[in-house]
Amino acid sequence: MDTQQDTTTARIALVSFNSLGDSLIYYMLAENLRQHGYEMTLYGDIAYQLREWMPQIPVRPYPDFNALDRELSQYHHAIISPPQALRQRLNGEFLEHVRSHWQLLCQKAPPTWASEQLKHERQRVLPGKIFSQLAPLLDCGPSIRFKKFNDGSSLVDVVVAFMRERMKLTHAQGNVHLTPPPHLVYQRYPRRIIISPDSAWSDKKDWTPASFIKTARLLQQRGYQPVFTVAPVSHEKWDVILKGEFEHAKFNDIHQLASFVYESGAFIGNDSGGGHLASMLRVPVVTIYRKRNRQFCWRPAWGKGTVVVPRLVLPWFKGGIWRAFIRPADILLALESLLENQDKTLISGKDSS
Structure with missing residues (x-):
């Protein structure tokens, strides 16, 4: 040394x-x-x-x-x-x-x-x-x-x-923040809803592309602006899936993604890293989870969020059958409830995140 x-x-x-x-x-x-x-x-x-x-x-x-x-x-x-x-x-x-x-x-x-x-x-x-x-x-x-x-x-x-x-950090807390670059404005586009349909474990964690698209259509009907974003390795795949129906925002690094998330109204995605990023940025998160456990340990937990789980899971098959038991309407309901509660909290001045 x-x-x-x-x-x-x-x-x-x-x-x-x-x-x-x-x-x-x-x-x-x-x-x-x-x-x-x-x-x-x-x-x-x-x-x-x-x-x-x-x-x-x-x-x-x-x-x-x-x-x-x-x-x-x-x-x-x-x-x-x-x-x-x-x-x-x-x-x-x-x-x-x-x-x-x-x-x-x-x-x-x-x-x-x-x-x-x-x-x-x-x-x-x-x-x-x-x-x-x-x-x-x-x-x-x-x-x-x-x-x-x-x-x-x-x-x-x-x-x-x-x-x-264990580390004896007596004042340790989870309430830490990322510092946004000064040109960014928090939730500048409150009606823009990010949909992140991929994850690192697609076979196990990902809801179906068709269900995400149906969710985006419901959001659009309600006056929101759904925007899809995925990891660079999946850009071409999702260009084919989306067929130009919805905006597909493409980012080559996490800084660009964070900037886009920070200025958006909410984030919808599978159990994945993008949800944790949105949560640390205090952007509301709707997480789609494959098991019937809304309080699973790895849920995004810095900001406001909710977890949507299947009504039923058939465990007798490899990976379990769960995707069919979550409906696009469930995601819309969870999102609007989350945003309504966020608005009430901010108006009352009690937001502590």
């Missing part, structure tokens, strides 16, 4: 997992650590696309995983939720090296990620004042779900409990 850079404040690198939802969760973690006095740097390719929205934290793309020692040596401590490319290599001598030098962390970590050596190693190489700042963090991993949580707890609730109880 470069002792010439030692200061009185502990410097921490946080390396995020590589999905959009996880990236926002780890941004929340980094921001809480920053608010508790640590000097934070966040690593992640998705977070880097959103760096303009995180001006209070230095954000960098993933380092060369073949040179982690060199990159992370500039920090007093590193917390790593290994991206897939790194996770595949965590075995044998490399795993032993990583867990003895840095803190591995994820929702449900394998027992092999735990290390009794890390704290001793940090104490051996760090100045006493820096080690005392870091000591509460060094016993907290490697699983964020460190205990049984009540049914209905969101992942935001789980992470906040982890930060308070």
